[in-house]
Amino acid sequence: MTTITFDTHSFVKKLKAVGFTEEQAEVFASEQARLIEDKLATKNDLIELENNLRRDMRELEYRIIIKLGGLMAVSIAVVATLVKLL
Secondary structure, three states: OOOOOOOHHHHHHHHHHOOOOHHHHHHHHHHHHHHHHHHOOOHHHHHHHHHHHHHHHHHHHHHHHHHHHHHHHHHHHHHHHHHHHO
């Protein structure tokens, strides 16, 4: 997993420069760092997600093909039976 760095010290200094108190700036910076760590998707995360989606789509395609094949076989059997009866 890729680590993303976030300079909280620099962020706190910038917040204090625009009027935040030391306590406000530190709390805000720590929450920003936590959100970035917990919620930010990296390029590798997106590649893994894409690979999983492709695999899931392939599996779904195979299941649909099998079900449609079965449906066609049943339909042909029903038509053949109806032709013999009529």
